[in-house]
Amino acid sequence: MAHTQEPETDLPVVTRVGRFVDRDAWTAEGWCKIERALELVGTRSAMILLREAFYGGRRFDELTRRTGLSDAVAAKRLKQLVDDGLLRLQPYREPGSRTRHEYVLTERGRSLFPVVVAMMSWGATLAGPAGGVELVHAGCGEPLLAAVRCAAGHDVTMADTEAQLSRDAKRARRA
Amino acid sequence: MAHTQEPETDLPVVTRVGRFVDRDAWTAEGWCKIERALELVGTRSAMILLREAFYGGRRFDELTRRTGLSDAVAAKRLKQLVDDGLLRLQPYREPGSRTRHEYVLTERGRSLFPVVVAMMSWGATLAGPAGGVELVHAGCGEPLLAAVRCAAGHDVTMADTEAQLSRDAKRARRA
DNA sequence: CTGTATCCCAGCGGATACTG
């Protein structure tokens, strides 16, 4: 209730915060989904290793060399990503060689696809050298980008967005 | 040329890496757009401050309290976000008070919308307490999610995705 | 209210050396 009313005329206003009765009560703990995500992929090494995984990299040597990470860091992070269920270590045999294993994205890892695409797409708008590797639609060759929709399938802009306490929140609040 | 051919039968393969002549040559420097993005928003404090900005938070005191960050960290990160052009410090006067200023998202900051939504959406699939604040479509009340498309507007799945060296990459599309 | 200035610690990530 102490929340400042947004001036409707204010151009940069992005989200209207509706029905915020006690926003501050939801500050602490693990309510924020972004923080939850960052616990798993909040490091530079995790993100660029996943980048390489989405580029098709699989073997330790590939992932390490192409990310430029040191062996130690890559090994530690890969182990964490496997423990967290984003990657899976899968046996792999080349004819004439002995069995090795490779890192492949699990379903949970694959579900990061929109996150990775969104970050790549945004990063591409920042200053820096042109070129490099990009993800494209195999059908038409156009680069990928992330669009925002709602669960009902509507395209959503920031002007159509509202921040609110989730229904679960209102329920859990009683406990 | 040294790139290992992907076995076509392998289920977990996500992206087909096509026409990779010299993938390793693009390892170093600043080619990776994700790394570029992480230089600006790669810290936990930056992401959750932006989260609050998308929730409608504007004043230093709001942003600090609701993120749970210490004053020092919040101040430092907000300054960086302003310097990087994601937030803007805008004068602001309440009737009867002296002029203050508030942090508002710039156009560049607003363009992070898909990234923030994608991370929230993914984080929501991870284990943790139900509830908290969420972004919804004001029209229908459904929560937001990030979808992947190509620049031509097609919906794209990982199976339809290809990683390749960009030809020129100078497409300044969207805004 | 909106920060700055210190001190401190934990974790990330690089470098090097070593193992199976």
Place this chain on the structure above:
DNA sequence: CAGTATCCGCTGGGATACAG
């Protein structure tokens, strides 16, 4: 090839105290 072990510097972030 695929790591492990050790050392070490840098920075992120908390706590506290102080300032305009």
